[in-house]
Amino acid sequence: MTMSFANGLAALRPRIDAPVAAFLSSCVRCGLCAEACLFHTETGDPKYAPIMKLEPLRRLWSQEFTVMGRLGRALGLSKPMSDEDFARWEELVYDSCTLCGRCSLACPVGNDLTLMIRKLREGMVAAGHSPEGLRKAAHRALTDISPVGVGAQSARKLIAAQSREVGIPIEIDKHGADWLVLISSMEYIAFPEMLGALARLFKAAGQTWTIASDAYEATNVGVQIGSCDVARAIVARTVDAAHRLGVKGVVTPECGHAYQALRWEGPNLMGQAFDFEVIHLIDLLDRWRAEGRLKTKGKSGLRLTYHDPCQTSRRGGLDPQARRLLNLVAEDFVETSDPGPWNWCCGGGGGVSANPRARDLRFKVFAAKKRQLEAVRPDAVVTTCSNCRNVLEESLEHWGMELPVLSLTELVAEYLDEVPS
């Protein structure tokens, strides 16, 4: 048992590095981050202003790292931090932030508020103030590999079933394959057809792939709950599997945080650069398209729009790739307002969808996405994150909207011009 207020401070303190100190001291209190955050715009409650969510981090910085703050604390002018502060902020830090990154983009002085929320969560989880739903998911991820409880046997069965469905073998633990492919939790439990689509796409592109029996899961709950220990353990699993199987690269699936965790946080968590490539599935498909490996035939006649997942578009830079692929298979592609880097979050990222307590709030703030979709009246919405896909489906149902949500990968696979080999 290590969780305590003191441990929370000990975990948070070293997170206050030069960038954080620079950010906190350069905030001009303009409030533009509030206008960028869907939790604020959709509720109108000022407590949801992103900078407000960072108050425990700001206070710790001020009291321990600034001369005036230390003086004030010594003279008893400011109240020392207490466990109560962490407890009161739990809802703000976990339920009302999807780590979507829109506030960081909006900040006129360039403060990366999202990075700081991620850091603050390190302190919160060490102090024992993280949502039960996320803690349980993290526990399952460490003990059973899958945070939603898809054991190795179940995963094997799902993979075999999809392999039979499309008539293409999907090999597990195949040494020397080109790519190690990760599959997200949501794909195993809600969208297993993704596996069949992958089999067809890799075959068409003439590349070999495999799924690791001990690292078949992409989701990194550690990044969501904000624990570097959990996150590192999950990343290490994939790194070990990639080395063991001798693959050229690892493909992260249609999942936002999995990409964030492996592509950007991964090498930092492991303390060294990877000796293999990490690529998002959409990036790989677009590369194949450019190389002429991906031939399609025909286009969807539906009026399609695209929901940019925050972690792949705003924080991953993959929005042009998604649009090039969409235009490959869509006759009538229509953009919503604020496309690409300025997209509005589905409301379920950053662990919010794994936190049942936050359900009503995330349905409420979905109003932003709803307005965007209603304005362009599409026949279906396409996305490249299975968590977004699930959250979009749930939220559309909650609001009584009938709108199919499609996976871009599955859509491209549908229009594949397969050459019989």
Add this chain to the structure above:
Amino acid sequence: MSDSPGLATLLRHHGIGRRDFLTFCAGLASALALPPVLAPKLAHALEAARRPSVIWLSFQECTGCTESLTRADQPSLEQIILSMVSLDYHHTLQAASGAAAEAARRQAMADNHGRYLVMADGSIPLGDPGYCTIGGMSSADLLAQTVAGAAAVIAVGSCAAFGGLAAAEPNPTGAVPISRLVTGKPVVNIPGCPPLPLAMTGVIAHFLAFGRLPELDSLGRPRVFYGETIHDRCPRRAFYDQGLFAKSFDDEGARQGWCLFQLGCKGPTTRNACATVKWNGGTSFPIGSGHPCLGCSQPSFWDAGGFYRPLSRPAGLGPGMAAAAVAAGAALGAVAASKRPSERQPVTLDDLETKS
């Protein structure tokens, strides 16, 4: 020298045309942080300016400052400026020697009483006047005699400005800076070992064009050149902000051009314009070439604890975090937490099972 020709005429004799001269004035106006509209006025003032007499005194120094001022083989700002003044006495550069040289100095002082500039490099051995005597006079007497009729004194280099090498521990000659001995005359300090040529020429040009010295800071340095720290304008600053530091002179960080803070760079505490003006015709400067700033334009830089010792290093953090925390502390002038922070306990499976 009131009967001497104007500067423009003189420059034409030196093969420097009006176009070059105006370009120079615009550059100078910018270097002196003057509004652009002043550039033509500067040109006009300089064109009409009569060359003031300059008496250059060298005390306990190494001639590096003179090298810095004169070493240029293209018609440069520095050369143009040298044409602006009538250098009537300079140990190193003058042809005359012995009694003839001293006579030239006294002649210039008499002819230009109250109007000439004294430029001095080197420190004054106040503890033992036997060191550094010139023409039988002690350094202190020579300085006192020469500045008596001067309009202003320009202390060139860290030795003249702050005592420099000679004044470093244990200071065997009892060396003191020029400003300690000059009273009743404006003294401008242009520190650096050596100072940037532009800082020296800029001050002279300002004096020529406007008849007064530029604005000075609390250490007597012209604000335009010493207003910001090296760190403020360092091309490696982004790496400092990210906590990316070279740890030795040949490690991966050094090859990647990361911040040299941990190798003892004094950039954060050194006020000078090297990072923007650069050296050797704008080619580079120490940090640009992979070496930490020694802080040579700051007082007592020889005694600042070692060129390769970092400015600060907080206790009680791991190696990775130390780098970031060093950065945080220095960036904001913050002080590391006084209590040694307790080590973080990792999150365990038991923790994740806990009910909140």
